[in-house]
Every structure is written in C-alpha cells, then in structure tokens.
Amino acid sequence: MNSAADSATSLSAALARAANVRLMIFDVDGILTDGSLHFGADGEVIKTFNVLDGHGIKLLQQSGVATAIISARQSPIVLRRATDLGIHHVFQGIHDKRSAFEQLLAQTNVAADACGFIGDDVIDLPILSRVGFAASVPNAHPEVRSRVHYVTQAGGGRGAARELCDFILRAQGNYEAAIAPYLS
Numbered sequence: 001m002n003s004a005a006d007s008a009t010s011l012s013a014a015l016a017r018a019a020n021v022r023l024m025i026f027d028v029d030g031i032l033t034d035g036s037l038h039f040g041a042d043g044e045v046i047k048t049f050n051v052l053d054g055h056g057i058k059l060l061q062q063s064g065v066a067t068a069i070i071s072a073r074q075s076p077i078v079l080r081r082a083t084d085l086g087i088h089h090v091f092q093g094i095h096d097k098r099s100a101f102e103q104l105l106a107q108t109n110v111a112a113d114a115c116g117f118i119g120d121d122v123i124d125l126p127i128l129s130r131v132g133f134a135a136s137v138p139n140a141h142p143e144v145r146s147r148v149h150y151v152t153q154a155g156g157g158r159g160a161a162r163e164l165c166d167f168i169l170r171a172q173g174n175y176e177a178a179i180a181p182y183l184s
Helices: 003-018 051-062 076-085 097-108 122-128 160-171 175-182
Strands: 023-026 066-070 089-091 115-118 133-136
Touching: 003 133, 003 160, 023 097, 023 160, 051 066, 051 076, 051 160, 051 175, 066 076, 066 097, 076 089, 089 097, 097 122, 115 122, 115 160, 160 175
Parallel strands: 023 066, 023 115, 066 089, 115 133
Antiparallel strands: none
C-alpha cells in the first residue's frame, strides 16, 4: 500500500476511534499551552492559553462529551482556566498519571475505551496506551507520536486542542450542529 492509502486508512481508523469518545482528557503543558514556562519576578509561573482551544472545549462539552485535565505540574492558573471552561475534573501535581486516570474513570463511570487523551511526553504514555483514542501534537516526543492514533497539525497552545475537538465533533456527526448557531 502506498503512503497516501496508509494515511487515509490511518485517518479513517482515528475517526472511528474519535466517534466513541465520551470523555476527553487534556494534558496542559505542551497541549493547552505551548510548553513554555514563564516565571514572573516573584517566581510565579505564567502560562498562555489559546482562546480557540477554549471555545473548542466548550463546543465539545455542549455536544455531550465530558472533559478533564490531568497534569503533572501544579498551577492555580490551570485551575482558573479549567473553571472558566467548565472542566470539573482536574488532576494536578500528579506524576503517576495512571493513578489519576484510574481515579477519573471511577469518578465518571466511563470505560477507558470511551476516553480520549491528548499528551506530548513519555509521562503521558500510561494513559495514551489505555484510552480508546490517543492523540498528540507535532512537537511531541517521538515515542509519543509513534504510539497515538492522531497527531494534530497545530502545535500545543496554538490551536491543537481546537483541532482535536473539531475532529471529534466531526467524527461524532456533531460538527455542523455545533457551529450552526454562529452561521445564522
């Protein structure tokens, strides 16, 4: 099979997996942000989030897909962003992401194969290897990119989450309904 056919088959398989997502989980650094850490004069960490990503998450929620965050770093800014977006399941400062994932599954009563996760580094592999739909970004660690079902074209913090949300909405047949209110 040629590479174009392989790519089409891979995209088709990713769409089929995305169609089953009932809970989408996001890493933060490198996914919802570009991975940069900016430190203020008092040592506080400053993160930059993309508004397109945020609106995509809202559209996904409105279509019935629950959302969550699992991040190894602890930051009050992340909690504030999650609150702004209506993300109720937030796990921070968790270096054993597998245990946070297990807690999330218990809290939501969603099976692992009905979950999606987008991450960018090897610390994310324990979740990426368990979910039904695993995604990453172009600048992710090669070990991650080689093990996921879908790699966004946009980079982390630069529209990757929005691209992924739109991909899921399309896979589930909900994209047109999600954007319809903005077209009239």
